[in-house]
Amino acid sequence: MMAMRPFLLALFLFGACVNSSGQSVREKINFNEGWKFHFGNSNDPVKDFNYGIANLFAKTGRAERTAIDNKFDDANWRSLQLPHDWAVELPFANSDNLDVKDHGYKPVGGLFPETSIGWYRKHFSINAVDSGKRFALQFDGIFRNAKVWVNGYYLGTNESGYVGFTRDITDYVDFHHENVITVRVDATQYEGWFYEGAGIYRNTWLLKYNNAHFVEDGVFVHSKVENTQAAVFVESTVKNEGLSGKEFSVLANVLDRNGKYIGQANQEKVVLNAGESRTIKQMVMVPSPKLWSIEQPYLYRLVPVIKSGDEIIDKQTIRFGIRTVEVKANGVFLNGKHVKIKGTNNHQDHAGIGSSLPDYMQYYRIGLLKEMGSNAYRTSHHAPTPELLDACDSLGMLVLDEQRLLNSSPEYMDQFERLIKKDRNHPSVFLWSIGNEEGYAQTNSFGKRIAQTLLARQKELDPTRTSTYAADLANVFKGINEVVPVRGFNYRQFSVADYHKDHPEQPLLGTEMGSTVTTRGIYEKDTINAYVPDQDITAPWWASKAEEWWPLAAENDFWLGGFIWTGFDYRGEPTPYIWPNISSHFGIMDACGFPKNIYYYYQSWWSDKDVIHISPHWNWTGKENQPIKVWVNSNAQQVELFLNGKSLGKKEMPLNKHLEWMVPYQAGTLKAVGYRNGRKIETSRETTETASSLVLSPSKTVLLANGQDAVVVNFTAVDSKGREVAIADNLIQFKLEGDAKMIGVGNGDPSSHEADNFLSGNWQRKLFNGKCQVIIQAGKNAGNVKLTVTSEGLKTNAVSFTVAGSTQNAINP
The missing domain is CATH 2.60.40.10 (Immunoglobulins)
Structure with missing residues (x-):
């Protein structure tokens, strides 16, 4: 290892991002505050601030008579802080249109011109002392079709509602006057068939850095563990956007989670002409590494650095984990240990806030899933927000990271590449998905060729992982399934064994399983209010109940495991009812994260906790002496049920199942006593008074x-x-x-x-x-x-x- 000068070592150890003169070399400034918002109109250009009338694209910077003009008066626009989902703020709109139904009956989409276009503006200033720097705007997610201007200069369009994007604004910054960002968001076109929100619903950032810098998502870190040490490989793409060629040095340091220096790659000299970029490959050895795992999600820090002479001119800090993942026909192996995938599918919305989740909410939701015993999360069906993956890295949750749809055109290949580059440093990501239920392409030659193109590009960008595809097909080996490394099953659980018999070398994963529909706290079918009973008894024709799929996955090693549909209820896709139902019933938890009864089934068989749970509640005034079906979910070997102290019998708990008793209702106390590995565990339900x-x-x-x-x-x-x-x-x-x-x-x-x-x-x-x-x-x-x-x-x-x-x-x- 090359010796470090004392002041540089101090900078690395303490994570400062300044050079020897005390100047900042790279800043990522949260840009969520101080925005203005107003609805436009997709049918009336006058109500859309003359967009579509004024000739904005005739001359660069031309923005007169529109909301893009810096001189436009937005004083009467609504002030707000990002993230912002305008769809969750709108009232519900009953409609016979199936797409409106599936999006949660919110008035967003082509049928609602007055609430499907949103304009955002932000005023900001930049000090002239930074005039030699480069500047960029980073948007982590806008739904959707976002056009961006700075000071009237058009920066481009991002079509995706899920993949973030960055735009360089260096040439358009005014150092002596106020700058204005304008964003027009067009949500008239849906992408998914579920609630998607609308607006700038993820974080925004102002980036400030040197002309010689690491390109966006241009540092890739991965590792190989051998015996008592790990080789950490670093691939750094450096670009010179200055006006003349220069010589630089590139190096990389590894720190532990406390900032302690672990090791450094040798400095590498590189000469870059103006506009030139190059990828530098380096290695750092880490002795006795602490491996990232579900139980102990240890995170190191990689600090790649660009120097000009002794001066640091760019520097980043990237959290990463050292771990090995192998996906084989007989299981997923994390650090050599077999892990049965106990996963959940999830959309990104939450009760009350729609898709505009504060960062903390990602950790809250992942924490709830971990408490249930889940160890994996599928990003259904789109690129996740960065903070979700940060939470999974920190809390120990594996991630199946999914592309929005199967397409290899330049637009979607660009989205796929951005997805992989953005997420590949996260140790939680163990598998990519190239698509979901592409009924128009999954069994024909188009789908096969598209899949081959995507898979080849995935291997180029990330050779450390492999891919799956979520197919709603039974024992079918045609099209995409012929070429995808890991066969994904959406339902069709009874066909998995036959498929494995025919294709024993291909790993099999339940990408969507279960889909029991339940309403928390409801115990009778209610077609008026659109509720279904809160027990594992109702599933759509295409799906299965929990106790139908999980025993198959649990008891067969050729199942890698599976992902329940879903961990949380989500807006849209009301099933099995339509209006007044505006939300799904699929969740193991409701949209707030309150557990339903099925939660305790999965917790019984997915966690190491002592679990014993009685349902339903015991308030049944008017049903005295009528039989009530009582369920007990538990991982105890035997359970005995008591009513008001009288035993109703002891039963053996079948593996991966539950127990039932028919109990004539009497007010009082219903108590379950279980015995697990010699330990007594118990719970009870009591008839209560009214709430006080x-x-x-x-x-x-x-x-x-x-x-x-x-x-x-x-x-x-x-x-x-x-x-x-x-x-x-x-x-x-x-x-x-x-x-x-x-x-x-x-x-x-x-x-x-x-x-x-x-x-x-x-x-x-x-x-x-x-x-x-x-x-x-x-x-x-x-x-x-x-x-x-x-x-x-x-x-x-x-x-x-x-x-x-x-x-x-x-x-x-």
Whole structure:
């Protein structure tokens, strides 16, 4: 290893992103604040700020008479902070159109010209001292078809609603006057068949860096573990966008999670002409590496550096994990250990906030899935937000990362390449997916050729992983299935064994399994309110119940495992009903993350926890002496059920199943006692009084004063004895004091048409079967925040939070 000068070593150890003169060499500045928003109109150019009338593209920078013009007065536009999903703010719209139904009955799409075009503007200034730097705007996700201008100069269009994009704005920056970004978002065309949101719904950033720099997503880090050490391979693409050729040095350092120096690659000299780029390949040896795993997700830091002489001119910090992944016909092996995939499919929306999730929500949702025992997440069916993968890296969740659709045209190949480059450094990503249920192409020669092109490009960009494709086909070896390395099954679970027999060397993965439909806390089919019973008894014709697919996957090594459809309820795709149902019933948890009963089936067989759970609730006034079917989900070997102290019998628990008793209803206490590996575990359900108060359960009590941190507060109705009242439906009002704001409310009711947020007026939400939820976002001032909840007939209750910490909005990578 080459010796490091003392001041450079200090810079590496402490992660500073400045050169020897104290100047910043690279900044990534959060650009979420200070935006203006207004609806346009897809049918009326006058209401669309003359877009389509004014000849914007005749001359560069020409923007007069439009909202693109810097002189345009946007004072009356709505002020907001990103991320922003305008669709979740709109009322529901009953429609016979199937696409509107599948998108959750929100008035977005070609049928709704007044609410399907959104304009965004942001004013900002840049100091003239930075006039020698390069600048770029990074958008992590806009739904969809976004056109971007800076100071009237057109930067281009990004069609994808999911893959982020970056645009260089160096030539258009005004260092002496105010700059204006304008973004026109066109959501008239859907991409998926589910709720997608609308607007700039992910984070935005201003990037500042040197003319000689690492290109966007141009550093690829991967590793190979041998015996007691690991070789960390670094491929860095460097570009010189200066006006003359220069000589540089490129090196890379590895730090542990605490910033301690581990090793360095040798410096490599490179001469780049103006406009030239080159990829440098280097290696760093790491002795006795701590391997990233589901149980211990250890993350190192890679610090690639460009120097000119002794001066650092660019530097990044990239979190990565050292681990090995092998996908074989007899299983997935992480660091040589067999891992059965216990996964969930998920869309990206959450109750109250739609698709515009604060970063914290990604960690919250992944944490809920981990608690259930899940170890894998499929990004169904599109590029994920970066913070989702950060959460999976940090918490230990494998990821099946999926392309939006199967297409090798220049547009979609570009999206595929950006997806892989953006996500390939994440240790959580163990497998790529090139598409999902492409019925028009999956069995013909078009699909086969497209797949071959995508697979070849995937191997070029990331030779360390392989790919699958999610096919809704039975034992069919034709088209895409002929060439894809890992055969994905969407349902058709009873055909997997036959397919394996015919193709024993091809790994098999359940890419979509299950799809039981349930409504939390409901125990009778209700066609009026569009509810289905909260037990594993109802599935669409094309799907299966939990106990039909999981035993097959659990007991056969030729199943790599599978992904349930879905971990959470999501907006759109109402099944098996239509209006008033506006949300799916597929989730193991509802849209708030409240567990349904099927959650405890999976937790019993997916986790190492002691699990014993009784359903339904035990409030059945008017059904005295009538038989009630009681389910017990547990991983105990035997379970005994008691009613008011009287035994109703002990039963052996079948592997990967549940137990049932028919119990004549009597008010009182229903108790289950289980024995697992010699340990006694128990739970009970009691007949309750009416609700008298609420239990407030915040996900945390300290928030960062950065204007972005968030907290989830869950509410549960209880009676005077503190027992959960599972049938309460009280209307709850919320009042917040301090520097914070409520950004969404929900209750998990898939047929509720209540508002998700309140841009004006009082915040409120009804309990649904005893529960509801509010999401709060911190401000920038340290201090205390108090949430008070009131409801007629319930005691007033409150919870307080501390808002503290830095208000820094720049990430110095």
